[in-house]
Amino acid sequence: MTDLAAELRDIERKLFEIPDEKVAQLTLLIERSRAVVLSAAMADAALGALRPRLVKTRPPRHLTLQRIFCHPFEDLLILPEDNEKQFGRIARSSLAPCWDFVLQCLDQAAVKELEASLRQSPAPALGTEADPRIPRFGATLWSIAARCLREQTSRADTDPAYRAELVAKLGGETVLLDLVDMMGMLELAGPLEELRTQLSPKPVGKLLDEQIEAIRDAYVALCGSGAGLPGYMIAFTAARMTNPFQLLPVFDTLNDLPTGIAGLTPGQYVRRMISGDSKRFFKTIGRSDPAKMDDGNIAGMVDDFVRMIGRLKADGMADGPQPEMDAAGAKLRQMVRAGMLDGADSKIAAALAAPAEGSAGGQASYDAKVEAENRIYAIQKVARVAGEIGAEKDVGDALKSLAQQAEQRGAALIADIKAGKLNAQGREAAKQQVYGAVRLLELVGGANAASRLMRDGLAAVEKMPG
Amino acid sequence: MNFPKGAGQQFQPARFEERGTAVAFTTPALSQARIRKDDRDNLELTVSAFSGVKGNYVIRWKDVPEIFSLTMHDRALQEAILKHGSCLPPDVRRATLETAKTGLAGPESQRSAQEALAEEEEELLLTRFFLFRQALEKMAAGAMTMKMAEFTAPGSRERIKSALGEIAQRFGTSANELYNRLERWGEVLAPLGLGGMPKECRLRRMVTGMSELADNIGAWAETDKSEAAGLARAISRIAYFSAEFARDLIAAALRPADYPDRVLANWEKALPNIQKDVERLWWTVDGWEFIVLLWRDAEDRDRDAQREAVTEIYRILPIIPEKEAANRPNAQGMQENSRMQVRALEGWNTGALDSEMVRRVESVKRRRV
Numbered sequence: 057m058t059d060l061a062a063e064l065r066d067i068e069r070k071l072f073e074i075p076d077e078k079v080a081q082l083t084l085l086i087e088r089s090r091a092v093v094l095s096a097a098m099a100d101a102a103l104g105a106l107r108p109r110l111v112k113t114r115p116p117r118h119l120t121l122q123r124i125f126c127h128p129f130e131d132l133l134i135l136p137e138d139n140e141k142q143f144g145r146i147a148r149s150s151l152a153p154c155w156d157f158v159l160q161c162l163d164q165a166a167v168k169e170l171e172a173s174l175r176q177s178p179a180p181a182l183g184t185e186a187d188p189r190i191p192r193f194g195a196t197l198w199s200i201a202a203r204c205l206r207e208q209t210s211r212a213d214t215d216p217a218y219r220a221e222l223v224a225k226l227g228g229e230t231v232l233l234d235l236v237d238m239m240g241m242l243e244l245a246g247p248l249e250e251l252r253t254q255l256s257p258k259p260v261g262k263l264l265d266e267q268i269e270a271i272r273d274a275y276v277a278l279c280g281s282g283a284g285l286p287g288y289m290i291a292f293t294a295a296r297m298t299n300p301f302q303l304l305p306v307f308d309t310l311n312d313l314p315t316g317i318a319g320l321t322p323g324q325y326v327r328r329m330i331s332g333d334s335k336r337f338f339k340t341i342g343r344s345d346p347a348k349m350d351d352g353n354i355a356g357m358v359d360d361f362v363r364m365i366g367r368l369k370a371d372g373m374a375d376g377p378q379p380e381m382d383a384a385g386a387k388l389r390q391m392v393r394a395g396m397l398d399g400a401d402s403k404i405a406a407a408l409a410a411p412a413e414g415s416a417g418g419q420a421s422y423d424a425k426v427e428a429e430n431r432i433y434a435i436q437k438v439a440r441v442a443g444e445i446g447a448e449k450d451v452g453d454a455l456k457s458l459a460q461q462a463e464q465r466g467a468a469l470i471a472d473i474k475a476g477k478l479n480a481q482g483r484e485a486a487k488q489q490v491y492g493a494v495r496l497l498e499l500v501g502g503a504n505a506a507s508r509l510m511r512d513g514l515a516a517v518e519k520m521p522g
Numbered sequence: 523m524n525f526p527k528g529a530g531q532q533f534q535p536a537r538f539e540e541r542g543t544a545v546a547f548t549t550p551a552l553s554q555a556r557i558r559k560d561d562r563d564n565l566e567l568t569v570s571a572f573s574g575v576k577g578n579y580v581i582r583w584k585d586v587p588e589i590f591s592l593t594m595h596d597r598a599l600q601e602a603i604l605k606h607g608s609c610l611p612p613d614v615r616r617a618t619l620e621t622a623k624t625g626l627a628g629p630e631s632q633r634s635a636q637e638a639l640a641e642e643e644e645e646l647l648l649t650r651f652f653l654f655r656q657a658l659e660k661m662a663a664g665a666m667t668m669k670m671a672e673f674t675a676p677g678s679r680e681r682i683k684s685a686l687g688e689i690a691q692r693f694g695t696s697a698n699e700l701y702n703r704l705e706r707w708g709e710v711l712a713p714l715g716l717g718g719m720p721k722e723c724r725l726r727r728m729v730t731g732m733s734e735l736a737d738n739i740g741a742w743a744e745t746d747k748s749e750a751a752g753l754a755r756a757i758s759r760i761a762y763f764s765a766e767f768a769r770d771l772i773a774a775a776l777r778p779a780d781y782p783d784r785v786l787a788n789w790e791k792a793l794p795n796i797q798k799d800v801e802r803l804w805w806t807v808d809g810w811e812f813i814v815l816l817w818r819d820a821e822d823r824d825r826d827a828q829r830e831a832v833t834e835i836y837r838i839l840p841i842i843p844e845k846e847a848a849n850r851p852n853a854q855g856m857q858e859n860s861r862m863q864v865r866a867l868e869g870w871n872t873g874a875l876d877s878e879m880v881r882r883v884e885s886v887k888r889r890r891v
Binding site: 185254256257259260261262264266267298422425426429433436437487488491492494495498499503506507510 | 591592593594597598624625626628629630633745747748824825826829877878881
């Protein structure tokens with residue numbers, strides 16, 4: 057372990073030693089100081105550092121009207137890869153201008169009254185799953201904000217001059233489209249809150265039968281009620297899931313119901329959401345810097361990519377994001393070559409040449425071995441799916457070459473032991489080197505080759521003098 | 523998930539020895555399989571049936587490498603246990619640490635094993651010191667005290683022995699024998715340590731870990747809507763029950779330390795009783811370390827991974843055998859258990875090892891409670 061890794065581990069350990077109450081106080085302090093003492097970036101960084109602990113402790117967060125306003129559509133928030141509007145998603149950067157605009161539209165006295173009530177309302181206890189103040193204050197805020205936004209956006213729809221003014225005020229066309237989506241979600245806030253309990257905690261993994269039933273029932277009821285644009289419930293549902301492909305059979309059976317967008321069925325709505333998310337994922341890959349990623353992350357990204365394209369192809373949706381997909385595949389191929397395969401030989405060699413644990417240079421030996429193992433595991437992981445990114449031959453050749461090297465080095469080690477070159481180090485040290493060589497050969501060449509090496513190596517050690 | 527009452531109960535082990543000791547194999551299909559002795563004192567492995575049906579396969583220990591495609595680490599571990607010939611939990615643990623020390627399960631497991639062995643040495647020294655100090659204070663009616671520096675200083679052994687002379691006479695034995703008894707007693711208690719020590723020893727840490735698991739997985743069950751919630755509740759109940767059972771054994775094993783003169787005077791009878799309690803404690807916590815670590819790892823992962831971990835934990839859950847806990851309330855309820863092999867751990871048609879699953883098992887092995 058490097059010094060930095062040890063330090064980080066130490067910080068992480070200390071973070072978990074702080075009592076829950078202190079974490080809650082610290083969180084509230086940072087959040088309240090956000091606008092006053094700390095910069096937003098600094099407050100976010102501080103909260104980021106606390107995040108692993110926050111997940112476990114769940115302290116009550118500093119609740120503001122803005123946070124309540126965002127609650128119905130918070131699942132839709134994303135960090136976009138470009139300035140293009142993504143269907144069914146809202147850019148995080150749109151929050152501030154849209155909230156400012158909403159605040160201007162609302163009755164200022166009512167806002168002040170709401171803020172005062174919020175300040176006086178006690179925070180929930182530590183570890184509470186959901187803050188009950190959100191739906192309580194939200195019921196008022198969401199409906200008045202939705203009404204006011206509906207007026208403004210309707211006017212923009214019919215008055216091009218006002219629309220241009222609004223775009224300028226908000227800071228761009230995409231922000232206006234995000235504002236429209238916020239409004240759509242606010243209009244459905246009530247039914248969405250009911251569905252949220254069924255689709256919690258987030259992210260929702262494999263859908264349970266009861267959850268499928270709840271989604272269907274909620275959507276049918278929403279369409280029957282005539283409130284808002286029902287498609288936003290689909291966006292909400294998809295955004296809470298790790299695998300939204302599961303929603304295709306659910307909403308395909310509801311295709312005779314409306315979404316609020318002419319010509320777009322519920323099933324198509326899900327597909328557009330997935331298509332947008334996959335495009336963004338592919339763009340993220342394109343912007344990744346292999347120099348800043350470790351082997352495991354690259355392998356994980358390849359794995360995610362292959363899963364994603366597998367699902368897209370299976371559902372006949374691969375045509376939409378094809379250019380982005382191809383670009384991402386090419387980028388991953390390059391990342392695997394440059395980030396994982398290049399230099400793998402030298403890493404393995406370094407691990408094999410490293411002195412035994414506990415001897416001088418033990419830490420360097422340990423680091424070299426860990427690094428070599430991580431790389432081998434990453435290559436093995438990519439090897440399973442390398443064909444999907446056109447790197448099958450590269451990865452296969454690399455593994456073959458690594459196995460040959462490991463085998464040759466193992467044979468050389470046995471020869472050295474037999475020739476008495478390790479006599480000075482003693483049996484234990486020689487045995488340790490055999491084990492090291494066996495381990496690496498097992499990882500790259502499999503158990504059979506490693507088994508032979510272990511048998512021959514230990515037999516050679518047994519014959520060493522003393 | 524509901525199982526018919528009494529399902530599978532006729533095949534449940536009645537005693538710890540019959541249940542066997544969990545082995546920290548890295549071959550996924552054998553992870554936490556159990557070793558025990560047959561009626562002819564030969565080692566055998568019990569492993570869950572692979573088809574998902576209830577029941578276990580029983581395989582002769584020496585045949586395990588022939589039947590399964592084992593990792594190199596597991597081949598070495600199998601040999602180490604076979605060579606030692608014991609399936610008692612402390613012996614299996616020792617063989618496991620010695621094997622991990624070779625590095626055959628990776629450098630991180632190697633380092634973790636080295637640290638664990640060093641920690642055991644430290645705990646042994648600390649426990650002995652605390653026992654000597656406590657015993658001397660009580661037997662000399664407060665006239666003798668001892669500091670750690672005096673205990674570890676060169677020549678301390680002889681100095682302590684000479685100080686023990688008078689007390690030894692009272693027991694009709696020699697100072698040398700009295701010293702040896704205290705040393706042996708300390709060795710027996712070292713895995714659990716004594717009250718007031720600056721750190722918890724391993725078995726106590728395990729019990730604390732089991733209680734935390736009971737709380738955490740129980741709380742998780744309340745947030746989950748899947749069938750795994752029922753399994754998690756059962757795990758929580760069993761972890762809680764086992765931790766309580768273990769705490770009683772700790773109390774029983776440590777109680778004699780309050781009356782050292784009685785123990786030392788009746789040494790031949792007293793020591794086996796203490797050993798028995800400690801041995802039962804070892805059996806009680808056996809298999810829980812992997813479970814506690816598996817859940818800690820799963821807590822930071824997504825819901826599907828957590829459900830998978832719950833299912834896996836339920837499969838390998840160490841139930842206290844019926845006759846071991848016969849006098850305890852709720853013991854019957856704890857026996858209601860079923861074993862299901864839920865996920866495939868190797869390529870079904872090739873039997874080849876899945877390197878990613880091996881990696882996952884190894885990653886749990888790298889850490890300690």
